[in-house]
Amino acid sequence: MPDFDVAVIGAGAAGLSVAAIGSGLGLRVALIERGRMGGDCLNYGCVPSKALLAAAHAAAEARRAGRLGIRLPEPEVDWAAVRAHVRGAIDRIAPNDSAARYRGMGVEVVEATARFTAPDEIEAGGRRLTFRRAVIAAGSAAVVPEIPGLGAVPFLTNETLFDLEERPAHLLILGGGPIGLEMAQAHAWLGCRVTVIEAAPRVAVREDEELADGVRAALAADGVAFREGAKLLRLEPGTGADRVVAVLDGGERIAGSHLLLAVGRAPRLEGLGLEAAGIEAGPRGIRTRPDLRSVSNRRVWAVGDIADPEGIGPRAFTHVAGQHAGVLVRAMLFRLPGTRVDYAALPRVTYTDPELAQVGLTEEEARAAGHTDLRIQRWPLSENDRAIAEGRAEGLVKLVATPGGRLLGAGILAPRAGDMAGLYGLMIGRRLPLSALASMVLPYPTLSEGGKRAAGDFYAPRLLSPFTKRLIGLLKRLP
Numbered sequence: 001m002p003d004f005d006v007a008v009i010g011a012g013a014a015g016l017s018v019a020a021i022g023s024g025l026g027l028r029v030a031l032i033e034r035g036r037m038g039g040d041c042l043n044y045g046c047v048p049s050k051a052l053l054a055a056a057h058a059a060a061e062a063r064r065a066g067r068l069g070i071r072l073p074e075p076e077v078d079w080a081a082v083r084a085h086v087r088g089a090i091d092r093i094a095p096n097d098s099a100a101r102y103r104g105m106g107v108e109v110v111e112a113t114a115r116f117t118a119p120d121e122i123e124a125g126g127r128r129l130t131f132r133r134a135v136i137a138a139g140s141a142a143v144v145p146e147i148p149g150l151g152a153v154p155f156l157t158n159e160t161l162f163d164l165e166e167r168p169a170h171l172l173i174l175g176g177g178p179i180g181l182e183m184a185q186a187h188a189w190l191g192c193r194v195t196v197i198e199a200a201p202r203v204a205v206r207e208d209e210e211l212a213d214g215v216r217a218a219l220a221a222d223g224v225a226f227r228e229g230a231k232l233l234r235l236e237p238g239t240g241a242d243r244v245v246a247v248l249d250g251g252e253r254i255a256g257s258h259l260l261l262a263v264g265r266a267p268r269l270e271g272l273g274l275e276a277a278g279i280e281a282g283p284r285g286i287r288t289r290p291d292l293r294s295v296s297n298r299r300v301w302a303v304g305d306i307a308d309p310e311g312i313g314p315r316a317f318t319h320v321a322g323q324h325a326g327v328l329v330r331a332m333l334f335r336l337p338g339t340r341v342d343y344a345a346l347p348r349v350t351y352t353d354p355e356l357a358q359v360g361l362t363e364e365e366a367r368a369a370g371h372t373d374l375r376i377q378r379w380p381l382s383e384n385d386r387a388i389a390e391g392r393a394e395g396l397v398k399l400v401a402t403p404g405g406r407l408l409g410a411g412i413l414a415p416r417a418g419d420m421a422g423l424y425g426l427m428i429g430r431r432l433p434l435s436a437l438a439s440m441v442l443p444y445p446t447l448s449e450g451g452k453r454a455a456g457d458f459y460a461p462r463l464l465s466p467f468t469k470r471l472i473g474l475l476k477r478l479p
């Protein structure tokens with residue numbers, strides 16, 4: 001008889017969900033965590049980054065109130081108080097993820113590093129735990145790339161950025177993905193000089209180009225400097241307050257006070273003892289089947305940032321960790337056949353202002369997936385009454401649909417775009433046609449009307465066609 005029905009490695013978003021559901025279903029669950037309960041999202045990711053953005057946003061709102069006729073003095077940024085706000089947000093949520101709460105649920109929380117010692121055994125904190133099923137939820141960590149000179153300069157990652165005691169005078173950010181862009185805008189709004197160095201031809205390179213251009217323009221207006229398509233040759237120690245110098249191909253030298261690495265994430269595979277348990281993994285994570293079961297050890301499953309279902313690489317989001325937990329419970333515990341991860345309606349949001357939300361496929365992704373004939377429906381916020389009333393009319397809703405009106409993807413560039421994303425996820429997931437959105441009654445005036453107008457436009461050519469006009473001509477003669 002194994003010690004545990006389920007042994008979970010990692011108490012981040014993914015592991016916590018699995019442990020809570022498992023113990024709720026009456027299973028004997030061990031949850032092993034070597035660091036802070038709550039993992040990256042709570043301690044070094046979503047929560048501190050959104051808390052910092054909220055503080056920065058308040059400063060930005062004060063500065064731009066002038067567009068509405070309200071002139072305020074330049075806001076004073078109290079860095080220590082901003083940090084206290086960020087810490088306070090983490091502390092407020094932490095009890096939900098705490099060891100005490102999970103022990104109260106009946107979970108055996110082991111505060112130690114876990115490593116497999118056999119296909120059905122884990123060693124943690126000097127204990128050997130046998131299991132019926134193991135779930136690897138060890139997450140991912142910031143990539144520290146091999147750049148000449150990196151070892152000789154101080155650098156930050158998401159694990160150290162939010163603990164900075166002093167406000168950076170000039171923050172150099174390597175990488176223009178969601179972390180780089182969110183942190184660029186937050187720090188610019190908080191009064192730091194910011195330069196983003198991006199190797200790809202443009203920042204937000206995975207996002208729809210039209211929408212990404214809008215994000216870049218907004219950040220540039222906030223004072224963020226960009227070097228796109230830049231090759232960083234080496235890093236050198238600087239002098240005085242400028243502690244880091246980035247030397248680019250072409251000779252440009254950019255001196256900054258701090259350097260943030262935001263060049264992607266790597267699965268935390270090291271030290272897990274995967275070989276001892278015969279668990280296959282690659283650079284993108286634990287190789288699993290679409291139902292998240294390891295391809296090589298039937299007792300083992302993987303969820304969250306560390307899982308690589310079908311070799312497509314991780315989708316590193318907290319909501320994906322939650323989705324994985326749901327799939328795992330159906331496949332591993334209820335053994336429902338056909339259960340699999342499905343990313344067709346997956347949302348992702350870059351929480352800049354305006355936010356960039358994408359649900360399902362971008363136009364480029366849809367074409368790459370073999371949809372050669374697409375209908376692209378756009379609605380600019382400059383045509384949205386609420387956006388105009390609020391003086392925030394830069395942005396766009398862009399729908400990607402089949403010629404028959406099936407929605408494949410929706411991109412939104414707008415304030416709080418993420419809050420509008422759910423509707424499109426539901427449409428794609430339930431295969432609802434654009435007519436469902438076009439005929440929906442939405443409250444006026446709201447930004448969400450933009451999507452309805454974009455969907456309505458899809459039917460406009462048919463509605464206003466000569467055939468319809470002839471039909472109306474006939475119908476009007478009826479008594």
Ligand SMILES: Cc1cc2nc3c(=O)[nH]c(=O)nc-3n(C[C@H](O)[C@H](O)[C@H](O)COP(=O)(O)OP(=O)(O)OC[C@H]3O[C@@H](n4cnc5c(N)ncnc54)[C@H](O)[C@@H]3O)c2cc1C
Pocket residue numbers: 009010011012013014015032033034035036037038039040041042044045046047049112113114115137138139140158179268271272303304305306315316317318319320321351
């Ligand atoms: C700056 C930043 C901002 C982000 N913002 C967002 C956002 O706004 N929205 C969003 O959806 N996602 C966001 N993310 C992504 C999100 O944080 C991750 O997708 C999510 O945390 C993944 O959860 P996880 O449980 O897979 O891994 P993690 O949260 O990384 O948890 C894994 C846990 O496993 C533990 N562990 C690892 N190895 C071992 C071992 N051998 N033994 C014991 N314990 C171990 C680790 O200590 C860790 O606590 C952000 C990420 C970052 C870095």
Ligand SMILES: NC(=O)c1ccc[n+]([C@@H]2O[C@H](COP(=O)([O-])OP(=O)(O)OC[C@H]3O[C@@H](n4cnc5c(N)ncnc54)[C@H](O)[C@@H]3O)[C@@H](O)[C@H]2O)c1
Pocket residue numbers: 145174175176177178179180182197198199200203204205232262263264265315316317348349350351
């Ligand atoms: N809002 C959110 O949901 C949110 C926020 C932050 C992070 N995340 C998750 O975390 C993941 C990681 O975020 P990220 O921004 O670190 O990674 P990313 O992989 O999304 O972006 C990294 C960027 O760095 C660039 N890059 C790579 N090497 C470089 C180099 N040597 N020099 C210059 N640029 C280089 C890449 O071209 C890319 O544009 C995201 O993909 C996402 O899944 C989500």
